Amino acid sequence: PKKIVIIGAGVVGSSLAYFLSKMGQSNITVIEQGPLFETGGSTSHAPGLVFQLNFSKLMTAFANQTVEIFQELNSPAFPTYHPVGSIELANTPERLEDLKRKAGVAKSWGVEAVILSPEECAEKNPLLDPTQILGGLYVATDGIAKPLRAVDKMAEFSKSCGVQFYGRTEVRDVKVIDNQVKAVETTAGRFEADILICCAGFWGPRIGEMVGVTIPLQPMAHQYVVTHDLQELANETDEIRLPMLRHQDSALYYRQLFNGIGIGSYQHRPLPVEVSEITKYGETKEMPSVKPFTQEDFEKPWQDAQALFPTLKQTGFKKGINGIFSFTPDGMPLLGESKVQGFWVAEAIWVTHSAGVAKSVAEWIVNGTPTLDLELCDINRFDTYAQSPHYYKSRSIENYATVYDIHHPYEPPASARDMRLTPYFGRQKELGGVFNEKSGWEQPQWFMINQTLLSSYEKILHHRTGWSAEHWSPIVEAEQLHTKEHTSLFDVTAEKKRLEISGADVIPFLQQLTTSNIDIPIGLVTKTLMLHEFGGIKDELTVIREAPAKFMVLCSGATEASWIEKQARNFIDIQIVDLSSGTCELQLIGPKSNFVVEAFDQVFAEPKQAKTLYIGTAKVLSYFTKLGDLETYSFTTTSDQGLALWDELMNAGDSYQIAPAGKRALENLRIEALSIKNGKDYWSEHSPFEIGLEEMIDLSKGDFIGKAALMSRKENGLVSSTFILDDPSMVVMGYEPVLAEDQVVGFVTSAAYSYELGRCVALALVKPEVVNMPVQIEYFGQRYDAVKDTSILKAEGVTR
Ligand code: FAD
Structure with a gap:
């Protein structure tokens, strides 16, 4: 059996040992630098609030599973989960509206949640002053987890299966040979490892350094205080009976703790902690995950807490900490096998999601594919730019500061901008481009210059109101209409990753990777799918054959690209070159786009054709497809020629009323064409048959990844x-x-x-x-x- 070593016996490492044991893995060792199991990590003092509902379906699923698992571990003497319920409070009309939106999402994800009036909120938690709020969102199954108890119980089971736990043993180095993990060096000697799983919490980046893998998380200090006992809770014998509360308008959360209240704050200035500042266990009086309490940061939160709970005016708080935990640039955990074979990561995970995440990661390790689609958490989602401390630190800090804000799905991030600029970015700015970020690229959403189009479409243009009109402009609709009538130039550089795949084994490799026949004639383009072993869709690919043994393959992003690279390990003569950073791509869409056929010699007039040709000085790979019934000409060139290409196309299109157009119009056109998109309308939990992409499956071709599973898979989703x-x-x-x-x-x-x-x-x-x-x-x-x-x-x- 494979030797598995887990670093860290916090709630994540311990849950993982538990699930790997349950799935029949033997030969598991857990190495923990602190004492077992109050290790001094974040788990040791987490107050354990579990708010399951999240705008992310995946995070909600992780939380649902964690609640289930913690409830299974429950025993009357040592409860591991108290299902006391939660209320998210609103004291602005905007927040109340947002809670209604969240109640809708709850239904979508199958969580029971109801909107309560202020009085109903105060009935459930009588400490609350109902005049301070406009209402709340109640989730009855939320509650308080007791992670240390859960860890004890899980470890008991794991030990009975043979798992070895080593406390007070620090991992100092990791041996990697030929890009494969071999062993860890610890203060108690060397441990051989085929699979090493980093569950080191906010110490993760240190372990990453030992292996040469960036673990892009930022340790942040976060304030948590416990009040003196309150008269109203004098007779309480239970640790907690009242529902916990989240008051996002003041960035605070509350839980009962016997006769007092625990209060957590996201209101204070972000307090990032450098990994080098983290102390060792026993070095100070406090645990390594606790920094000294900064009183000044709790003054305003304390006033806000007193306003919500008038009884707090009679008392003070007895203890406060600045506890450390991990934040990531996109708020999602970091999971999966890194580019170093055998080096797995399960990082930046809250107690709320811990056991659910561990179950999925265990499935991933044992079965090769998890049941849930974990792509949004994949450690390989970070491109080179995103592994820069500049990016992940500033974005993580922004996430901390805005964690309780109302987030609009189209709201652009404020930090780490202008990281990746296309060659025609300056032109787009001159045209009044309004930008958002995608995969690090600045991507125009719409162009202010197109205000002039509004009058042409005044009568039919659909005007949005309210939430859907935020981060939107009527210009988006005008660009959509203009494209349908004339032609528009779209910058799609950020939309896909561009991989050049070549070598003697390219045909067998791509045939194995994809679901349809890609052995197409040179100069053709085809769309195909790649599946995982269980027949779920990993991605839709655009494949262009440029030469007998050379293809351009467009995939959705860094995660998919790294998956393709992993599959190539089994082939000898394959080269995969990621051209994304050094190239850019423009698309002309609309019924008049075929002006390019006349304007530029050799551009194709028939769909599905591809060719390398010159447009001005720009050597472009051009291909012709359709979006619904709209002609779509795509042009990829190197970055040095991007500006020249933009100018050539805009100039040539001048007499055809060409307009630049943005991502939002492109998205509307896609939806209008009923074209479904990977990651948005389906993901790897879905088979091609469930979502109507069966025309991309060719069962008559030889074997491909997922084929066998596809033939026996029962569709019930x-x-x-x-x-x-x-x-x-x-x-x-x-x-x-x-x-x-x-x-x-x-x-x-x-x-x-x-x-x-x-x-x-x-x-x-x-x-x-x-x-x-x-x-x-x-x-x-x-x-x-x-x-x-x-x-x-x-x-x-x-x-x-
Ligand atoms: P940890 O518990 O930190 O475990 C990592 C372990 O790795 C540590 O024990 C460490 O000693 C060990 N380790 C590190 N490096 C090495 C090495 N080189 N060798 C050996 N061992 C090593 N979450 C919620 O869901 N709800 C809450 O209400 C909540 N409130 C919180 C309040 C505060 C104040 C804080 C700080 C956190 C809170 N969290 C909450 C977050 C939660 O505590 C953490 O996300 C979670 O405990 C992380 O678990 P973990 O196992 O990943 O990390």
């Missing part, structure tokens, strides 16, 4: 569908619940206004039995009727 809202004034945004006969049957994945239909079109994942039924979509607590069949509207003659 949600399926892809499209609904059209009745109310022509409405648009939804995504993640809203879909209901049929008052039951939640799925959720919206993407939505946009369709000018063909004169209505909002919503792409959704729903139970198969409702695909053709009339449904309702719930948006901010209101239900809106929607129908499946787009042909109904077309038959009614509704075109705009």
